[in-house]
Amino acid sequence: MTTSGAFRERLFGAWVEIRENLGRSILQALGVLLGVASVLGGFSISDSQRKRADQMFVKMGGLDKLNIQPKAAVRDGQPTALQQANLGLRDADAIGGEALKADAIQGVSRQKNARSRVVSAYGDQDRQISGIGGDFIPANGYAVAQGRGFSATEMDTGAPVVILGTEAAQTFFPKGDAVGQTLRIGAIPVTVIGAFEERVFRFREGQRNQFWWRNRIIAVPANLVQRRMNGDAYRRVDRVSFRIPDMAVMGAFAKQLSDLVKANHRLQEDFRLDDVAARIRRRNSQGDVYDIIFMLSGVLALVGGGIVNVNIQMAGLKERVREVGVKMALGASGREIFKGFMTEALLLTALGSLAGLVLGIGFSWIITKSLGIPLYMTPASFVWAYGLAAAFGFLFALYPAWKASRLSPMEALRYE
Amino acid sequence: MSTIIQTEGLTKVYGANGAAVHALRGIDLTVGKGEFVALIGPSGSGKSTLMAILGCLDLPSTGTYTLDGHQVQGLSGGELARIRNEKVGFVFQSYNLLPKASIVRNVELPMLYAGVGRRERRERAMALLEKVGIADKADKLPGTLSGGQKQRVAVARALANEPALLLADEPTGALDSKTGAEVLDLFRELHRQGNTLLLVTHDPSIAAQAERRVEIRDGLIALTEGVA
Ligand SMILES: Nc1ncnc2c1ncn2[C@@H]1O[C@H](COP(=O)(O)OP(=O)(O)O)[C@@H](O)[C@H]1O
Ligand SMILES: [Mg+2]
Numbered sequence: 001m002t003t004s005g006a007f008r009e010r011l012f013g014a015w016v017e018i019r020e021n022l023g024r025s026i027l028q029a030l031g032v033l034l035g036v037a038s039v040l041g042g043f044s045i046s047d048s049q050r051k052r053a054d055q056m057f058v059k060m061g062g063l064d065k066l067n068i069q070p071k072a073a074v075r076d077g078q079p080t081a082l083q084q085a086n087l088g089l090r091d092a093d094a095i096g097g098e099a100l101k102a103d104a105i106q107g108v109s110r111q112k113n114a115r116s117r118v119v120s121a122y123g124d125q126d127r128q129i130s131g132i133g134g135d136f137i138p139a140n141g142y143a144v145a146q147g148r149g150f151s152a153t154e155m156d157t158g159a160p161v162v163i164l165g166t167e168a169a170q171t172f173f174p175k176g177d178a179v180g181q182t183l184r185i186g187a188i189p190v191t192v193i194g195a196f197e198e199r200v201f202r203f204r205e206g207q208r209n210q211f212w213w214r215n216r217i218i219a220v221p222a223n224l225v226q227r228r229m230n231g232d233a234y235r236r237v238d239r240v241s242f243r244i245p246d247m248a249v250m251g252a253f254a255k256q257l258s259d260l261v262k263a264n265h266r267l268q269e270d271f272r273l274d275d276v277a278a279r280i281r282r283r284n285s286q287g288d289v290y291d292i293i294f295m296l297s298g299v300l301a302l303v304g305g306g307i308v309n310v311n312i313q314m315a316g317l318k319e320r321v322r323e324v325g326v327k328m329a330l331g332a333s334g335r336e337i338f339k340g341f342m343t344e345a346l347l348l349t350a351l352g353s354l355a356g357l358v359l360g361i362g363f364s365w366i367i368t369k370s371l372g373i374p375l376y377m378t379p380a381s382f383v384w385a386y387g388l389a390a391a392f393g394f395l396f397a398l399y400p401a402w403k404a405s406r407l408s409p410m411e412a413l414r415y416e
Numbered sequence: 417m418s419t420i421i422q423t424e425g426l427t428k429v430y431g432a433n434g435a436a437v438h439a440l441r442g443i444d445l446t447v448g449k450g451e452f453v454a455l456i457g458p459s460g461s462g463k464s465t466l467m468a469i470l471g472c473l474d475l476p477s478t479g480t481y482t483l484d485g486h487q488v489q490g491l492s493g494g495e496l497a498r499i500r501n502e503k504v505g506f507v508f509q510s511y512n513l514l515p516k517a518s519i520v521r522n523v524e525l526p527m528l529y530a531g532v533g534r535r536e537r538r539e540r541a542m543a544l545l546e547k548v549g550i551a552d553k554a555d556k557l558p559g560t561l562s563g564g565q566k567q568r569v570a571v572a573r574a575l576a577n578e579p580a581l582l583l584a585d586e587p588t589g590a591l592d593s594k595t596g597a598e599v600l601d602l603f604r605e606l607h608r609q610g611n612t613l614l615l616v617t618h619d620p621s622i623a624a625q626a627e628r629r630v631e632i633r634d635g636l637i638a639l640t641e642g643v644a
Binding site: 005006009013016017020322323325326327328329330331332333334335336408409410413 | 494501506508512517528530533
């Protein structure tokens with residue numbers, strides 16, 4: 001059978017048929033085209049949106065970081081001295097936590113904050129002071145643009161040095177010569193050793209900078225805050241972040257860390273851990289609604305197009321009864337006729353789908369462009385769009401093809 | 417002489433009960449190999465119905481039919497298609513060429529259904545077009561040909577699978593008398609080469625050129641003349 005090239009002949013015949021009835025064929029392919037474009041475009045737009053949201057989440061320091069923060073656990077009356085000693089998040093928790101999954105954790109950062117009056121020759125404001133430790137700077141997406149970062153010794157000893165965000169530098173040293181100058185935080189004179197790069201993130205071009213508040217940072221070594229501003233004997237910290245890029249590892253780690261810290265704190269749940277499961281759920285479900293809407297509109301277009309196709313095919317069949325009769329007289333079986341009609345419908349579906357893919361790409365490109373987000377397309381979207389079109393194309397081709405194959409050769413030949 | 421067509425008591429009823437039309441009422445017909453038979457009779461007498469049954473396009477209501485040794489009654493649609501493909505070549509009054517396929521593809525079609533390979537198909541189709549004298553039109557579409565040329569293509573196509581029986585229903589009915597005569601010459605030539613021919617006509621001058629004439633009236637054989 002293969003050597004006779006019957007399939008090739010059918011394909012050729014189908015192509016001739018499509019070409020000869022161009023108007024009708026285009027009409028038939030239109031439903032497929034719109035369906036495919038709608039599914040592909042919809043999926044791609046929501047993929048792009050999701051990708052962008054992911055990017056923002058990562059940039060904002062989400063997704064790959066597990067944060068642990070203290071919360072009040074003793075509600076009734078004053079805590080006892082023993083409770084007092086064990087409560088709150090401490091350096092020890094950070095060190096113990098890191099030991100749990102040393103190879104999967106790419107960084108640990110600590111924060112100990114204070115509020116204080118900040119004074120320079122140009123400004124005098126009540127500001128938040130970020131005492132930072134560990135890998136805080138890279139882990140939170142900061143980079144030193146001028147001057148230098150903290151040395152290990154400065155971190156250790158809690159040296160009176162500060163790095164300013166662009167807004168802070170602008171506020172306290174509007175002449176742009178912050179590095180090397182002195183700033184007073186409360187009563188402590190600190191030397192400006194560096195300035196951070198400006199942080200900018202816009203969800204869409206032209207929108208406001210989502211990260212403007214990050215440029216307000218006034219960063220000093222955590223130990224400086226702990227020892228000279230509002231520290232205590234237990235070296236409590238305000239926040240510990242573990243950076244773990246692998247989501248699966250993070251889930252397991254969150255559970256272990258919770259157990260460890262709870263044990264350290266004499267079984268008091270005086271801390272709050274990010275809900276990793278909820279985060280994963282939220283991430284995965286972003287844009288689901290749109291996916292469903294676009295899939296539905298695509299399916300509707302395909303069903304609508306399919307019904308139109310059945311009608312056109314049935315009307316076309318009337319014109320082609322005689323042709324079917326002739327083929328049957330020459331020895332074509334009903335099966336052969338069926339295959340011929342199916343080949344034609346599927347070729348048309350394939351061509352329509354191809355055009356639909358092109359249209360879908362253009363469509364997504366225009367929409368994402370106008371939203372100001374980069375276009376991101378996954379192979380899965382193409383597979384879905386093409387698969388749905390092929391499935392519906394096949395389904396709706398069956399009836400006319402079956403009808404044609406059941407014609408009686410005698411009746412078909414007599415048909416005028 | 418071996419038998420190509422052998423029918424006994426063939427009847428065909430269209431419709432049912434009150435509206436039933438008895439197109440054939442009991443046809444006993446035998447045609448030997450290499451015969452040239454003309455089927456004549458007035459319009460509505462049942463000629464086309466008989467042709468359809470002899471060509472396995474339709475099944476008789478009752479009676480038996482054996483074509484080149486094959487029992488036809490009771491066969492499935494697929495089996496009938498195989499027999500038509502292998503045993504029968506049709507030539508119609510209105511040519512019935514596929515308008516969107518080139519001349520050579522039209523001639524190849526029966527071979528395609530028979531599973532003949534591409535190259536052999538093309539070679540045989542070209543040889544047949546040569547035989548009917550229009551090989552130069554092989555790549556043209558049927559619409560560009562004259563009536564006489566179209567009928568030659570139809571004859572070439574009917575001969576494609578070397579059928580046991582050539583059936584022609586009013587093959588000259590749509591042609592002027594000159595081209596009609598030429599096509600008839602082609603049939604006579606095919607007869608000389610040993611083909612078995614059954615030709616339906618209402619024109620006595622054409623029927624006169626056959627070896628044997630069978631006349632049908634009201635679904636029955638009224639008269640047979642010539643060598644039996
Ligand atoms: N499909 C059909 N349904 C009903 N009656 C038919 C059908 N085909 C043919 N007939 C009737 O059968 C009779 C014989 O027709 P036909 O074989 O075409 O005659 P002829 O070819 O000799 O003119 C006519 O009365 C015709 O009306
Ligand atoms: Mg007739």
